[in-house]
Amino acid sequence: MAEDNRFAPSSSLRLVLVGTSGCGKSATGNSILCQPVFESKLAAQAVTRKCQTATSTWNGRSILVVDTPPIFAAKAQGQEMYEDIGDCYLLSTPGPHVLLLVTQLGRFTARDTEAVRRVKEVFGAGAMRHVVVVFTHKEDLGDESLDEYVRSTDNCSLQSLIRECGRRYCGFNNRATGEEQREQLEALMAVVERLEREHEGAFWRNDLYFEAQMLQGRELRGEEHRRYLAKVRAHVEGQKRDLKETECHWVSRALLRVKKWMISNTGLSIFLVICILIFLAVLINLFITQGY
Numbered sequence: 001m002a003e004d005n006r007f008a009p010s011s012s013l014r015l016v017l018v019g020t021s022g023c024g025k026s027a028t029g030n031s032i033l034c035q036p037v038f039e040s041k042l043a044a045q046a047v048t049r050k051c052q053t054a055t056s057t058w059n060g061r062s063i064l065v066v067d068t069p070p071i072f073a074a075k076a077q078g079q080e081m082y083e084d085i086g087d088c089y090l091l092s093t094p095g096p097h098v099l100l101l102v103t104q105l106g107r108f109t110a111r112d113t114e115a116v117r118r119v120k121e122v123f124g125a126g127a128m129r130h131v132v133v134v135f136t137h138k139e140d141l142g143d144e145s146l147d148e149y150v151r152s153t154d155n156c157s158l159q160s161l162i163r164e165c166g167r168r169y170c171g172f173n174n175r176a177t178g179e180e181q182r183e184q185l186e187a188l189m190a191v192v193e194r195l196e197r198e199h200e201g202a203f204w205r206n207d208l209y210f211e212a213q214m215l216q217g218r219e220l221r222g223e224e225h226r227r228y229l230a231k232v233r234a235h236v237e238g239q240k241r242d243l244k245e246t247e248c249h250w251v252s253r254a255l256l257r258v259k260k261w262m263i264s265n266t267g268l269s270i271f272l273v274i275c276i277l278i279f280l281a282v283l284i285n286l287f288i289t290q291g292y
Contacts, residue, residue, distance in 0.1 A: 012062040013192070014203065016092050019102040020115045021070040024136035027174035028102050029054070029065045031181060032188070038067045040174075051087040058189060066092045072118040073111070079229070085122055086232040089212040095205035098132055098192050099123065101161075105135040105149070105171065108158040116161055121239045123204065125246070130204045131165040132191055138171030138184070146171040168195060208235045 015032065017025040026038035037054040052067045071084045099119065103112050119127065141149060150162060150169065162169060170188045173180065211231055220228055 011060070012064065013058075013098075014064045014066070014092050014096045015098050015100055015192075016066045016088065016096040017068055017100050017102060018072055018115070018119050020111045021073055023102045023104050023112070024172075024174055025102045026067050028100065028134055028136060028172055029067045031172055031174050031176070032056070032063070032065055032185060034181060034185070051084060051091050053091050058185070064092075066096070071122065072115040074114045074118075082229050082232045082236070085236065086212075086229055088122075089208055089232070090216060093209055093212040093216050095203040095209045096130065097196060097203045099127060099130050099204070100134050101131050101165070102134045102136060105137045105140050108155050108161075110157075113157045113161075117243070120243055121236055124206050124239055125243065127204050127206075128164050129166070130195065130199070131168065132188070132195065133161065133165060133169040134188070135169065135171045136174055139173040139175070141171070166195075166198075206235075208232065 017029050019025055024040075026040040029038045030036050030040060033054055033056045035056070038052060049069050051069060053064060054067075055062060055064050057063065066088060068088055069084050071081055071088070101116070101119065119131070135146065138146065146169070150158075150167075153159060168191050170184070170191050172184055172188070176184060208231065211228065215224075215228060
């Protein structure tokens with residue numbers, strides 16, 4: 001899987017909204033489009049049930065925005081999930097220029113971390129090179145700048161995400177109108193255009209996008225639809241296996257580095273082991289004397 005550099009940059013731009021349910025994907029899409037196209041409201045369950053698209057123009061350039069249902073949640077499973085993923089591919093073919101990972105300011109939780117993993121399972125780990133993080137509720141910053149917030153956060157998972165996607169991020173107030181709405185859209189497009197230059201206009205593309213492009217514009221039914229969904233399932237399951245293998249390799253490399261360090265620093269290693277044993281002995285004695 002890789003960016004496809006055989007295609008010259010065009011006047012159109014494809015953006016796919018990803019992230020957890022309730023993070024403000026639909027509202028962010030509406031802010032980008034400058035019109036209330038996607039249904040967006042506070043609800044206990046996800047409002048967006050199917051993939052949807054809408055288009056607008058920015059400085060003479062056509063923008064396609066794809067809103068997504070809750071396919072990036074840990075509980076998303078089953079046939080419906082694969083159908084939604086298949087629709088997302090068909091609607092964003094031949095491939096997205098940018099994945100907009102939407103998260104609420106100050107609320108990057110374990111659900112968001114899981115959503116990042118799901119993005120890798122759906123699109124491939126390499127797709128993180130096309131991710132821009134969009135923080136909603138920018139108005140909650142007050143006098144603090146978004147750059148200051150990102151620099152000072154003690155959320156390790158968020159810091160890791162920002163590093164992984166090349167520190168590409170921006171903030172949105174999805175209630176903004178007029179000049180404020182235009183300015184935050186300008187800020188997003190500046191990040192997007194910089195990302196495009198880095199990739200020389202290439203968009204994200206993988207084997208499943210090749211399949212989707214061949215089926216684009218056709219109404220899938222019967223056996224053809226089942227074959228396509230089988231390929232979607234195989235693609236996602238393959239990505240899951242690849243991620244697990246990568247994590248296992250990372251752990252193995254980390255343990256190997258620790259082993260090499262201990263061998264090259266034998267005296268210090270022995271000292272640390274003795275300290276740990278003493279600490280454990282004191283802890284056990286404390287529990288015994290306290291009657292536990």
